[in-house]
Amino acid sequence: MKKTPANDSIPVFKLYGGDHEWLTPDLLHCERIADRSKLHAWEIKPHRHSDLLQIFYIQTGEACIQLDDSQHTLTPPVLLLVAEMCVHGFNFSSDTEGYVLTLASPLVNQLHTRLGAQQCLLKESAYYAVAHEQGYFDHLFEQINQEYRAHLPGRELLLDALVGNIIVSTSRIAIKTATPAKTQQDKGLEHYSQFSQLLEQQYKSHLSIEAYAEQLNITGAHLNALCRRIAKQSALQIIHERLLLEAKRNLIYTAMTISEISNELGFSEPAYFTRFFKRHCDISPKNFRQKSGTTTVKKP
Incomplete structure (x- = not known):
């Protein structure tokens, strides 16, 4: 079994900001899977995501995967859920x-929030054999892939x-069977995950860093240090990027005026x-x- 690299050497890829925007x-x-894996000789080195959940649907071939400190060989068809901050790497x-x-x-x-009793599904890395449902999942993922690239009306919905x-x-499927990856999170990762949920x-x-830290029963300095260690950004940068994400979504996907967006996002003016x-954003x-190619619909 390969050992997981030290935490500080594991790249953290994010949705917001920087080179990974x-x-x-x-x-x-x-x-x-092939589109990115081919570029890396079918090997994706260990890394983790600070604000992303990934679902891999492997239809054919073979995948040797690393999930934190354990390794698994997956036989298709299989669904793999990789939770936030789980270290993962692949050999396809x-x-x-x-x-x-x-x-x-x-x-x-x-x-x-909407999953109710099954909420743990999105918080744990696990894989699921789906041989009996392969045709169904083939259709679903192909639909998503086509719709994602089509940019037709109603795409987001x-x-x-x-x-x-x-x-x-x-x-x-998870209710019937699951093969969870038994992992241990350090307290810092737990606090970071809780901070992400509170931020959402x-x-x-527009709470201060200290206000978030107080809800976590830690100091503002500790929260900031955790964010820099795990996400390679300050807590304030993460807070700002969440606001910017929503602002961009409203500017692109809605007809709200600038004033309405400002009010919606809690700005005083x-x-x-x-x-x-x-x-x-320098713009x-x-x-x-x-x-972005969108225009505001003028209201009467």
Whole structure:
């Protein structure tokens, strides 16, 4: 068994900001396993995501996977859920076919709330044999892949429905059988995960770092240190990026005015929101909307 590299040497990939920023504020990303794996000789080195859940649907081939400090060989067809902050790496055979569906934490938290008794599904890394449901999952993932790239009217609504279908279907399989990856999180990862959940619930309130830390029963300095260790960013940067994500989504996908978006996101004045957005994105909200190809519908 290979040993997991030391925590500080494991890359942390994020949805928001930096070199890993997605081109649009979509809350999901879909691609074929082969598209990325071929570029790396079918080997993905150990890494983890600070604000993402990944669902791998492996249809053919073979995959040797590392999940934290354990290794597994998966025989298709199989669904693999990789939870937030789980260290994972892959060696795929060259005939591997399938999809990778990546969900951002805001979408994961929405699904988590709606799952009820099955909430643990999205918090634990596990894999599920789906031989009896292969045709069904083939169809679902192909639909998502096509819709993700089509950019047709109603795209976001249909993608949400398809993802919800996959999660519910997986949860029903998990009730019958699951092979969880037994992992141990250090207290810092638990606090970081709790901070992410609190941020998702309260980011529009513009709370201070100390206010979040108090809810976690730690100091603001400790929370900031955790964020820098785990996500390679300060707590304030993470808070700002969550606000910016929602601002971009509203600018692209809604007809809300700049003033309405400012109010929706808890800013006291539209001018303050505009300065905030421009300071972090080097472009005004109005110009961002125009550049994205969307226009505001004027209200009577």
